[in-house]
Amino acid sequence: MTYSKELLKGTLTTIILQLLESKGRMYGYEITQEVKKLSDEKILIKEGSLYPALHKLKDDGLVATETEMIGNRVRKYYSLTPDGSITTKERVKELNDFFETLKIVLNPRSAMV
Amino acid sequence: MTYSKELLKGTLTTIILQLLESKGRMYGYEITQEVKKLSDEKILIKEGSLYPALHKLKDDGLVATETEMIGNRVRKYYSLTPDGSITTKERVKELNDFFETLKIVLNPRSAMV
DNA sequence: TTGCAATGCATCGTATTCCTATGTATCATT
DNA sequence: AATGATACATAGGAATACGATGCATTGCAA
DSSP: OOOOHHHHTTTHHHHHHHHHHHHSEEEHHHHHHHHHHHTTTSOOOOHHHHHHHHHHHHHTTSEEEEEEEETTEEEEEEEEOHHHHHHHHHHHHHHHHHHHHHHHHHOGGGOOO | OOOOHHHHTTTHHHHHHHHHHHHSEEEHHHHHHHHHHHTTTSOOOOHHHHHHHHHHHHHTTSEEEEEEEETTEEEEEEEEOHHHHHHHHHHHHHHHHHHHHHHHHHOGGGOOO
16 A cells, blocks of 8 residues: 555655654665655655655755765765755654644544643 | 645645535635634635635535525535545545654654554 | 725646656676 | 666656636725
8 A cells, every 4th residue: 555646745855854864864765765664665755756856955955965886886875964954854843733733624623722 | 834835735635525524515715714723824725726626526526516695695515425425534544644654754763663 | 985805706827746657777686 | 698676867747736816795994
């Protein structure tokens, strides 16, 4: 079972940022595998989503890259810039807050605070 | 403070469906106001999002409409069809499940099950 | 009484973003 | 030798939320 791809919209970038925040640095393929593992195979990030997202994060100055050669194979590591670290905290906070709000909207009877 | 509009993607339809499930029937403007109220003004559904979404739900056979005249003003009520009711339960379940999964992904240290 | 805000419906064009499909290349295992 | 995993990347398409705009009624305040 995989989630409707629409659900990922708006959260993919936050997932990437938060992974980089906790792991320090990662390469693309590693990110897809880590998300797959953590989500019990329920969230599968595709290359067609991941790489454009990473490139955009770089354009926006939120991540920096360094390329390494592993044998003859190129590997591109991503890590957060100071700006990226700040943005990550904001995004994660916003996402958690959004979830809480949505819970209330989706279940009005639990809204008695 | 309003959430980044990207966050709503993939959840708007579920919000509408669940509101109809709990309220029985609602009209468009009423939906925007109810979501605004329940979310403490943090989720503001725009007409440009709402009406296309409602029309799509109708095309998909998930909601039915009835038009009423309130004074000289037209009001269009939406309610769930039997199909819509089933879909609503599935969507809400999927969304809650997605949140749980995402929590784990966003905070690996809490993933020790 | 005039004008503005709120109520109420709707659509067009735009931006975003995720995916499918495709391409290239290395490496390990069979 | 072939296949699957590793690893990067992009082009084109689909979905969807929004901004802008339009129309009409109603209520209220200046």
